[in-house]
Amino acid sequence: MKRVKRSEIVDFVTxxxxxxxxxxxxxxxKGERRVHVGPHLTFLFENHETILYQVQEMTxxxxxVKEADIVHEIExxxxxxxxxxxxxxxxxxxxDDPAARAVKLTKWLALPRHxxxxxxxxxxxxxxxxxxxxxxxxVSSVQYLKFDVGPQAPLxxxxxxxxxxxxxxxxxxxAQRAALQRDLEE
Numbered sequence: 624m625k626r627v628k629r630s631e632i633v634d635f636v637t638x639x640x641x642x643x644x645x646x647x648x649x650x651x652x653k654g655e656r657r658v659h660v661g662p663h664l665t666f667l668f669e670n671h672e673t674i675l676y677q678v679q680e681m682t683x684x685x686x687x688v689k690e691a692d693i694v695h696e697i698e699x700x701x702x703x704x705x706x707x708x709x710x711x712x713x714x715x716x717x718x719d720d721p722a723a724r725a726v727k728l729t730k731w732l733a734l735p736r737h738x739x740x741x742x743x744x745x746x747x748x749x750x751x752x753x754x755x756x757x758x759x760x761x762v763s764s765v766q767y768l769k770f771d772v773g774p775q776a777p778l779x780x781x782x783x784x785x786x787x788x789x790x791x792x793x794x795x796x797x798a799q800r801a802a803l804q805r806d807l808e809e
Contacts, residue, residue, distance in 0.1 A: 624806055625809045635679075639683060664714060664738075664782060668803060702767070708774060710776075712769075716762070716765070728761040731784065733762075735752040743775035747783075748771050776795070776804040779792050
């Protein structure tokens with residue numbers, strides 16, 4: 624997948640002038656790549672446009688001007704993108720109640736090992752995840768994942784965790800599959 628390059632990042636003043644149009648396009652791209660799995664899991668698949676938007680938003684919000692800071696942001700966000708045959712995403716574990724969140728994130732410690740993308744041939748590609756986001760006693764409510772799906776967009780995204788609150792699978796819409804297919808071909 625095409626990585627964001629330093630030459631694509633404009634200064635935050637110039638970005639501010641273009642922000643509305645960039646934001647509208649990025650929100651459309653994010654919408655095509657958002658997959659809800661059950662009541663608590665939302666997968667936000669990333670691509671070049673969504674990462675470029677995130678980097679520009681960070682440089683704007685933090686008024687970044689130092690080259691090293693900008694390059695660090697680019698490198699950090701580019702890590703979210705998949706490599707050849709992979710799709711990368713941010714997983715949000717959505718629990719509004721802080722007390723319930725604390726209990727469930729402890730109970731769901733093994734969650735990342737149970738997340739999968741169903742490949743075009745029906746097999747499951749389990750997530751590759753950042754070990755730093757899983758502690759000894761609880762899992763983080765934000766996870767960065769990659770799925771090795773091969774050359775074709777996945778059919779579904781799911782979780783086979785034994786907890787019935789998590790055990791769900793969502794078939795991707797034609798629009799979602801088309802968006803992820805474009806990303807794989809990029």
